[in-house]
Amino acid sequence: MAEIRIRNTEQRIQGEENVRAFLEQQEVLYEHWDPSKLAENLQQKFVLSDEDKAQILSTFDEEIRDLAARRGYQTWDIIALSDATPNLDELLKKFENVHTHTEDEVRAITAGRGIFIIKGTDDVGYFDVELEAGDVISVPEYKPHFFTLMENRQIVAVRLFIETEGWIAHPYTDESFSSNKA
Template sequence: MAQVRFHDTNEYIKGAAEVNDFLSTQGIIYEHWGVDRLAPNLRDNYSPTEEEKQQILDAFKPEIEDISKRRGYLTADIIVLSDNNPNLDELLVKFKAEHHHTDDECRFCVDGHGIFAIKGDDGRYFDVELEPGDLISVPPNFRHYFTLMDDRKIKAIRLFVTPAGWEAIY
């Protein structure tokens, strides 16, 4: 389950209902889909083939179709970040630069962990720490950045309205 940590006080919000309640006040969608349905070869695999990526997308097809219908997402793909990426540190520097998008930034964590640091409506920054099975959708124009947790790896489904709307505005 995701948890929220406030930068200024280091206080945490834990528990699915509490996290969801707080994030909904910010217009952020949080859902927990779980990952139990994934075949063993698709878990903890940070070098998936194109066929394995499609198997992951197929495993979550009902949820992807549901949230896509609600939010207007038209495409889905898989992103993998781990020490298998030769340019991981360069990518993380880019992702840690505060930015926003003109579309939602929607991610479903399949494996590993990630942190979305978000500037809230009141100007306070908070982290949403994602675990496998967590989905987050950050609304358009919210200032944020992304980084990995100590395990330095994540495999996630990305959902897009348009590729152009997903481009970062720094």
Template sequence: MTTIKLQQSGREFSNPEEVKSFLENNEVIYEQWDTTKLPEALVENYQLSDEDKQTILDTYKEEIADISERRGYKASDVISLSSATPNIEQLLENFNREHHHTDDEVRLIVSGNGVFVIQGKDGEFFEVHLNPGDLISVPPNIRHYFTLADNRKVVAVRIFVDEAGWVPVYEETA
């Protein structure tokens, strides 16, 4: 179950209708995809071969095609992060930097957990704690960053508007 945490007030909620409404009001797309269709050998597997990654993309081929048709996405890939990932600390440092993109940033959590921290329409940042099956799309030009949950493991499908992927625009700090 996805949980939203408002950073300023500390308020948390996980009621599915409230989560969907809150994200919708902030123009964030949120969907839940079926993770039971994932081959058992890939559930909670964080050391994926290229073949494993392709199997994940093939497993969600119809769903990826559907959202791509609706939103104009043209490419997708799979990323796996865990303690076994080379240079994990450097990658997380880059992900944790506040930025925006000129395209949607789309992620489907396949295994593990992730947290998007997003600036809401009211200027307050909120956390979206994602679990397997959660798909989120952060709109273009919205300040945000991504981090791992306490378990520090995630496998995610990333879906792109441009085949080159996202280009982060980092926020300058005064």
């Protein structure tokens, strides 16, 4: 289940309803899918074949199509990252810069863990959303954020897009942002 850490105060928010309510106030969509639906052999697998990816998409087809219909998403795919991913550290450097997009950034975590760092309202500042299997998040267009892996450096997620080419990151400079993850 997702957990939130507000960076300015170190306050932690736990529990599905509390997380959902906080994120709703920050205009971020949060849902939870049943991760146990996924075949056991895929629940901890982070190097995926095309067949594995197709099986994940098939398993969550109903949830994906429901979310897509409600939010206007047109296409989706799977991203899998782990220490086995070629050039993982270089890839993460691209992710680990605050940026915005001209469409939502959506992730439905099917295995592993990841973290979104999001700029909230002025009274909240930046906050971390720690995600695990079953957590679904949609960061709205133009909201400054970035996504990275947690200490386990393993994640599989469904990504949904409005534009069929996927999204493009637009750098966001913010003097108030500290990349301190502690």
